[in-house]
Amino acid sequence: MLLASYKAIRPGMQGIANRLIRWRLDGDYSHNEVVFEPGDGVDHLMPDGTCEPDASGALWCASSVAWERLPATSPRRPGHRGGVRFKRIKLDPAHWDLVKYRRDPLAAAQHFKRREGALYDWQLILGFVAWLFRHKASRDTCSEVCTEAGGQLEGHRVDPCTLHQIVAAEDRHFRSLLWLAAAGEEAAY
Template identity: 50%
Template sequence: MKLALYIGTREPWYIGLGNLLVRLRLRSPISHCELVFEPDDDVRDLMPDGSADAAKTGALWCASSGATDPIPAWSKRRAGKAGGVRMKRINLGADKWELIDLPWADARAAAQWFRQHEGALYDWQGIFGFIAWPVPNKASRWSCHEACAAALGLAEPHRFDPASLAAAARWRLT
């Protein structure tokens, strides 16, 4: 399993503006994160289509919480609605994504966390609070970094942002 960090800068203006605000606040090129499941992670039965293989499309199964992504039809709740915890295939081009290996992580437990929370609402209150002012955390809503940290089993996932999650993942490698 890997942690994918979004460092791309070419998006539609409404997405790009949000990413820019996150980057400025963090003083980091990272604005979003995903957990990436690879074919050898032994999580095939937990993937929505029963496959972790990317051979045909080059896209790997990724899991996170996105503000604008539609919740897939196979989700138990909120299918078709925008924003929230989801799993989807993504082509992770080197020009837009930095990847960190997570040999210490339990891919199976992370995939199970995402399947159990799929469709949970996006944490708009938390993301705006993280950018602008301190706002109490809502335990039932998830931003990308909170979802990834929780799925990895890290304590107090609401205390992470994309850059600090990347730093924690790199630290675990040393």
């Protein structure tokens, strides 16, 4: 399982939103997706029954979106705009930074299945600008649902830039432990 963080600028109004989010957060990312890979063991939870890439190389991703229409496969609110959804995305490295998300893929996929169709949390986004707006527990932003899919509580306290930095730091730490363990085994010989 991977965390994908969006670093490109989309055309039109979404591009303005990309720039505003990055400006407000003083960071590189405006959106997060959890990416399910072959071998994650969650094929049965994906809309088409597989985590294998499609013909174009797109993988199943899950997140919450503001303007996008929910797919026909969504059990709640199909065709409506905004909310938690599964979507196949071709993860172009020019648009996305990917990092290993070392969490339980089964628990993450189940979390997204439970939340699928839940409304987008506009109040939380407005709360980043004006403290008068409070987060709604029944709604999700991208970083919020991706954080909670990873097992952390209070995902509403995490933004796209912070989530990427946390997951990247955990991955670096894990890889350094593997390197130290391998170096220790070599020294024992």
